[in-house]
Amino acid sequence: MFCYQCSQTAKGTGCDVRGVCGKVPTVARLQDNLIFSIKGISAYNYQANELGYKDESIDEFLTKGMYSTLTNVNFDVEDLIKLGLDAGEANIKVMRLLKKAHIETYGEPEPQVVEVGSKKGPGILVTGHDMKAIEELLKQTEGTGINVYTHSEMLPAHGYPELKKYEHLAGQLGGPWFDQKKTFSKYNVAILATSNCVLLPKDDYSDRIFTSGVAKLPGIMQIENYDFTPIINKALELGDLEEEENKPTVTTGFGVSTILSLADKIKELVEAGKIRRFFLVGGCDSPLPQARYYREFVEKLPEDTVVLTLACGKYRFNDLDLGDIEGVPRIIDVGQCNDAIVAVDVALALSDLFGLELNDLPLTIVLSWMEQKAVAIFWSLLYLNKKDMLLGPILPAWVNDDIADFLVNNYNLTPIGDPEEDIKRILG
Ligand code: FSO
Numbered sequence: 001m002f003c004y005q006c007s008q009t010a011k012g013t014g015c016d017v018r019g020v021c022g023k024v025p026t027v028a029r030l031q032d033n034l035i036f037s038i039k040g041i042s043a044y045n046y047q048a049n050e051l052g053y054k055d056e057s058i059d060e061f062l063t064k065g066m067y068s069t070l071t072n073v074n075f076d077v078e079d080l081i082k083l084g085l086d087a088g089e090a091n092i093k094v095m096r097l098l099k100k101a102h103i104e105t106y107g108e109p110e111p112q113v114v115e116v117g118s119k120k121g122p123g124i125l126v127t128g129h130d131m132k133a134i135e136e137l138l139k140q141t142e143g144t145g146i147n148v149y150t151h152s153e154m155l156p157a158h159g160y161p162e163l164k165k166y167e168h169l170a171g172q173l174g175g176p177w178f179d180q181k182k183t184f185s186k187y188n189v190a191i192l193a194t195s196n197c198v199l200l201p202k203d204d205y206s207d208r209i210f211t212s213g214v215a216k217l218p219g220i221m222q223i224e225n226y227d228f229t230p231i232i233n234k235a236l237e238l239g240d241l242e243e244e245e246n247k248p249t250v251t252t253g254f255g256v257s258t259i260l261s262l263a264d265k266i267k268e269l270v271e272a273g274k275i276r277r278f279f280l281v282g283g284c285d286s287p288l289p290q291a292r293y294y295r296e297f298v299e300k301l302p303e304d305t306v307v308l309t310l311a312c313g314k315y316r317f318n319d320l321d322l323g324d325i326e327g328v329p330r331i332i333d334v335g336q337c338n339d340a341i342v343a344v345d346v347a348l349a350l351s352d353l354f355g356l357e358l359n360d361l362p363l364t365i366v367l368s369w370m371e372q373k374a375v376a377i378f379w380s381l382l383y384l385n386k387k388d389m390l391l392g393p394i395l396p397a398w399v400n401d402d403i404a405d406f407l408v409n410n411y412n413l414t415p416i417g418d419p420e421e422d423i424k425r426i427l428g
């Protein structure tokens with residue numbers, strides 16, 4: 001543990017074994033963890049609020065949760081677990097609120113094939129999670145000749161009818177958040193960072209990157225009130241990109257409606273043994289070497305399996321062509337990390353369809369985590385009592401022996417191992 005939030009802190013520097021106040025390490029970790037989840041919930045709440053959608057019960061939870069971590073308020077090891085699960089519930093509510101906001105504002109997502117590479121003309125590359133920012137930018141760049149590209153978590157923008165109607169939403173450049181230094185250097189375009197996962201820029205593009213919303217970088221111009229004039233001027237000043245030949249493609253934009261329109265077919269295929277198991281493989285991508293697991297795992301899955309994916313973890317394998325099973329695609333990208341709610345709602349609908357409890361469905365969740373939004377989603381899955389999940393690329397550092405025991409004993413959580421061995425074990 002490490003806590004330095006009050007004046008009693010050990011040696012005036014920090015309590016790292018047990019607090020002078022009596023706080024024990026597991027309580028400290030669960031309090032920290034609650035704050036991680038609160039950060040994730042707040043990120044989604046912020047995006048929903050920007051689109052005019054609010055839910056008082058989410059705000060109430062955020063206040064109560066934060067208050068519970070104040071000095072000498074809550075030392076109960078069990079109540080903090082309950083608060084963690086409550087955070088999971090609040091996160092489900094906020095993801096659903098944000099999905100509703102996205103759908104009511106931009107339409108139901110539709111599957112969309114997206115080219116990865118540049119087109120002839122000046123460009124602006126948008127990274128982050130903020131759909132309102134990309135919509136405003138698309139409006140303001142209409143007729144200017146500027147192509148707007150997505151990067152990382154903005155890829156799902158291509159699936160929304162009210163965004164893809166803009167012909168100058170031209171494609172995707174690069175992949176997950178951590179390739180940004182390479183991608184932003186390579187393409188001489190103006191860059192807009194709209195949320196988290198933006199890195200301190202390299203010198204060679206620091207004069208052409210801008211931030212908006214909560215994203216801020218030292219010495220970098222912040223766009224206020226969605227007025228993108230400075231970034232538009234910069235893109236025009238930078239001039240044209242060249243057309244790249246033979247661009248690869250990726251597919252995104254599967255919403256609940258599209259997937260459930262296949263419900264009867266899915267039932268038939270499962271009952272006929274043609275679909276053996278569904279896997280949800282997703283979360284954050286990470287530069288750690290252990291993250292290679294996710295590609296190998298998906299590559300080695302047998303042909304009678306279907307993979308749902310989401311967030312930037314999909315870039316590990318979304319270039320693979322796994323084909324389809326009688327019209328059901330074998331890789332289904334449901335969107336951003338907050339679109340975990342799509343996967344949850346599909347899983348709940350499949351439970352109804354097959355008359356099975358969530359844990360009895362032929363569905364295994366293989367998560368990758370990087371930061372706090374993923375922690376909030378993890379607690380959401382625990383709140384839904386989802387068992388037998390695999391977690392990687394490494395176990396979170398906040399998991400001490402007590403917390404690991406709790407997760408293993410109650411949820412049979414397993415760290416990722418060898419892809420082939422894991423697949424064998426799961427498929428029996
Ligand atoms: Fe990735 Fe970053 Fe969505 Fe995360 S871009 S890592 S959980 O913030 O956001 O998947």
Ligand code: SF4
Pocket residue numbers: 003004005006007008009010014015018019020021022023071072
């Ligand atoms: Fe130490 Fe407790 Fe104060 Fe934290 S709240 S610094 S654990 S005495």
